[in-house]
Amino acid sequence: MSAEQVARAAREASNMLQTITSAQKSAVLQRIKQVLIERRSEIVEANRQDKDAAKKEVEAGKLSSSLFSRLDIEGSGGEKYSTLLQGVDDVDHIADPIGQVTLARKLDTDLDLYRVVCPVGVCLVIFEARPEVVVNIACLAI
Numbered sequence: 616m617s618a619e620q621v622a623r624a625a626r627e628a629s630n631m632l633q634t635i636t637s638a639q640k641s642a643v644l645q646r647i648k649q650v651l652i653e654r655r656s657e658i659v660e661a662n663r664q665d666k667d668a669a670k671k672e673v674e675a676g677k678l679s680s681s682l683f684s685r686l687d688i689e690g691s692g693g694e695k696y697s698t699l700l701q702g703v704d705d706v707d708h709i710a711d712p713i714g715q716v717t718l719a720r721k722l723d724t725d726l727d728l729y730r731v732v733c734p735v736g737v738c739l740v741i742f743e744a745r746p747e748v749v750v751n752i753a754c755l756a757i
Contacts, residue, residue, distance in 0.1 A: 632734035637711040648703040685744035706754040
C-alpha cells in the first residue's frame with residue numbers, strides 16, 4: 616500500500632469515526648480489553664523476547680539500563696499489565712467529548728465562531744519505551 620493510499624484510508628476512517636456513537640466506541644474499547652486479556656500470554660512472551668534482545672544492547676553499552684527497565688510490560692507480579700487493563704476501563708468511563716462546543720463567540724454582525732470537538736484524523740506518536748503506551752494512546756484516540 617502506498618503512502619497516498621494509507622493517507623486516503625486514514626481520511627476515510629476519520630470520516631467514519633464522526634458517525635459512530637459513544638456506545639459503539641465503548642464496545643470497541645471493551646473489545647480491545649478482551650483481546651488483551653485473551654492474548655496476555657502471547658503479549659508477555661513477545662515482551663520477554665524484546666527484553667532479551669534489549670538486554671544484549673544494555674550489555675553492549677548501546678541502551679541505558681533505565682530505558683531497559685521501562686520495557687517490561689508486566690512489572691513485578693503482573694501489576695503493570697493489570698494497570699494497563701484498568702486504563703482501558705478508565706478511558707471508557709470518560710465522557711465522549713465529540714460534538715461538544717468548547718468556544719462560541721460573535722466576532723461580527725454576520726460572523727459567529729464556534730470551536731467543536733471532532734475526532735482525531737491521524738495520530739503520530741514517537742516514544743522510546745513503555746510498550747503499554749500503545750494501548751493508552753489507541754484508547755484515548757478512539
